[in-house]
Amino acid sequence: MKKWQIILGSILFLFLVTVGGYMIYAHINTKQADAAINKVIKEAGIPENEIIVVEKTTYNQKILSSEWCTKTITTEKDYQNWKKEVKQQQHFFNGEKVTSKNISRLDSKTNCELQYLFMFYKNPSKVNGYYVISGNSVGPDKAKYIFAYTLPKNNLAY
Structure with a gap:
């Protein structure tokens, strides 16, 4: 084998081990975070x-910085309340008016603006934990009138 082939093979091997190791590390951290969430x-x-x-x-990390994972959910009750409110008020929580072009957004549960x-x-x-209405975080005082469930106080970001 030629010397350049050995060097190239070694570099490729190290690259694969590094990337594979990082992927395993991120997977393990994501599973731990999911369990905690x-x-x-x-x-x-x-x-x-x-x-x-x-x-x-989802696992997140900035180079040479802290690590974190995020998960976003809504609930069946929150979805039904949101859908009812949007139909009644004829506008989404972000202020956008309901039209024939965007009314289909109400059919997908993942479009719920209460998250x-x-x-x-x-x-x-x-x-x-954060209460999010149309992409904006709200405090627990406002959330208790809108959201179907209350997050534990020791986990609130406020």
Whole structure:
């Protein structure tokens, strides 16, 4: 074998081991975060059959920075309340008027503008929960009149 082939093969092997190791590491951290987030969801009293996953647990990290995972859900009750309210008011929570072109958004549960966002931080291990209305976080005082479930106080980001 030629010297350049050995060097190229070694570099390729190291690259594959590094990328593979990172992918395994991210997968393990995502599973741990999902378990911690699901525990908070259970503590909030949200039944499994009510949960609608808008965005599954996702691993995030900036270079040489902290690690975190996010998961976004809504619930069947929140979806039904949102759908009813939008039909009644004839506008979405973001202020957009309901038209024949966008009314089909009401048919997809993942379009619900009432969402619960969970962020898992690894160091120190903590899950923060947020109430989100149309992409904007709201405090627990406003959320208690709109959302179907109450997040545990020790997990609220406020």
